[in-house]
Amino acid sequence: MHPLLREELTNQYLEINTKLPKGVRLRFTHTLRTMQEQNALYAQGRTTKGKIVTNAKGGTSWHNYGCAFDIVILYDKDSNGTFETASWDEDKYFMMVVNYFKSKGWFWGGDFRSFKDSPHFEKTFGLTINQALAKYNANDIVINNGVKYIKIGG
Ligand SMILES: [Zn+2]
Numbered sequence: 001m002h003p004l005l006r007e008e009l010t011n012q013y014l015e016i017n018t019k020l021p022k023g024v025r026l027r028f029t030h031t032l033r034t035m036q037e038q039n040a041l042y043a044q045g046r047t048t049k050g051k052i053v054t055n056a057k058g059g060t061s062w063h064n065y066g067c068a069f070d071i072v073i074l075y076d077k078d079s080n081g082t083f084e085t086a087s088w089d090e091d092k093y094f095m096m097v098v099n100y101f102k103s104k105g106w107f108w109g110g111d112f113r114s115f116k117d118s119p120h121f122e123k124t125f126g127l128t129i130n131q132a133l134a135k136y137n138a139n140d141i142v143i144n145n146g147v148k149y150i151k152i153g154g
Contacts, residue, residue, distance in 0.1 A: 001031050001032060001066045001067075001069070002032075002065060002066035002067050002149050002150075002152075003066075003142065003144045003149060004125075004152055005066065005067065005123060008104075009069065012100070012101065012104055013026065013028070015100075016096075016097055016100045016101075019096070019100070020093060020096070020097075021093075022076075023075065023076040023077075023079060024073065024074070024075060024076075024093050025073070025074045025083055026071060026072075026073060026074075026097050027071070027072050027073075027074055028069050028070065028071060028072075029070045029071065029072050029119065030063060030068075030069065030070040031063070031066070031068075031069045031070075032063065032064075032066040032147070033061065033063040033064055034058075034064065034147055035058035035059060035064050035136070035148070036058070038054075038056065038057065038058040038059070038060075038061065038063070038064050039057065039058040041053055041054050041056075042054055042055075042056065042057045042058065059129075059132070059133040059136060059137075060129060060133070061129075062122040062123075062124060062129065062132075065132050065136070065149060065150055066147070066149055067122055067123050067124060067125070067132075068120060068121060068122035068123075069120075069121055069122075070119040070120050070121075071094075071097060071119050071121070072086050072087070072088060072119065073086075073087045073088070073089075073091075073093055073094050073097065074086055074087075075087060088118065088119055090110070090118060094118075098110065098118075101121050105123060106121040106122065106123055107121065107122050107123065107124070108120070108121055109121065109122070125152050125153075127150075132150050135150040135151065136148065136150050
């Protein structure tokens with residue numbers, strides 16, 4: 001995640017998991033997807049082998065800035081200690097997680113008007129995706145663990 005979001009999201013992840021009952025767990029399926037990773041995905045089926053898997057070039061997703069994550073709810077339905085069921089149903093616990101993250105200021109992809117993406121959450125610091133890409137391209141960045149992130153504020 002973006003360095004400004006990492007600690008907050010770690011704490012929120014731990015907190016919401018303590019609020020969920022035994023037998024129900026929140027996990028993240030995707031967090032940061034770097035520009036390089038996104039561009040490699042975009043190339044697949046176009047200039048490299050394989051099937052086309054995305055229409056998004058690097059920079060067009062908040063995942064590329066470390067400002068988005070996707071969730072899954074895991075269930076241990078037979079109570080044998082193994083979380084065998086992955087669910088994206090908008091059920092009671094999914095919505096409990098949604099409302100928790102919304103209360104912490106995350107924008108929920110389920111509220112998108114055009115393309116509903118209910119596992120997805122993002123925080124954009126008041127920027128549009130084009131403004132974020134402009135910052136990135138202008139090298140208005142910080143480098144953390146070898147990854148370029150857009151500089152926020154100051
Ligand atoms: Zn997402």
